[in-house]
Amino acid sequence: MAEQLTREQLALHADLVEAPRVAPPTDRTFELPTALYGATVALFLGFIGTLAIGFGNPEMVIPFVIFALFVVAGFGVPAVWTRLAPTTRSRAKSLATFQQEGIMTAYGRTSARDATIQVLILPTLIFAWGLICVTIAALV
DSSP states (O other), X not given: OOOOOOHHHHHHHOOOOOOOOOOXXXXXXXXXXXXXXXXXXXXXXXXXXXXXXXXXXXXXXXXXXXXXXXXXXXXXXXXXXXXXXXXOSOOOOOHXXXXXXXXXXXXXEEOHHHHHHHHHHHHHHHHHHHHHHHHHHHHO
């Protein structure tokens, strides 16, 4: 038969040992290949470059340099963050692995094509918007 023991009875016979704390593995890669990250940065810098060339004015040099520095800082800080302590064995997926496996999202597994479109749609639209603005300004 089973016998019910009180906390006091258990405390008399138990050897309490604190379990060692083990940090969970750190993964800061976001499962995306570096090429997608680089393409995003290139499209944003391309937008700024397009506007700088299209609206080239000596008075606008400093604002465009500041914009470019913001983009570099905005993408550079997370790139550095992925390499900070604690050291981790996780690495960004290679492009081939990404194409084979896709990526896990909150809504399930997404293919590489769909994930690439989701990641690059906004930077591409912004770059196209810059081209359209410069074209309209040149024609007017």
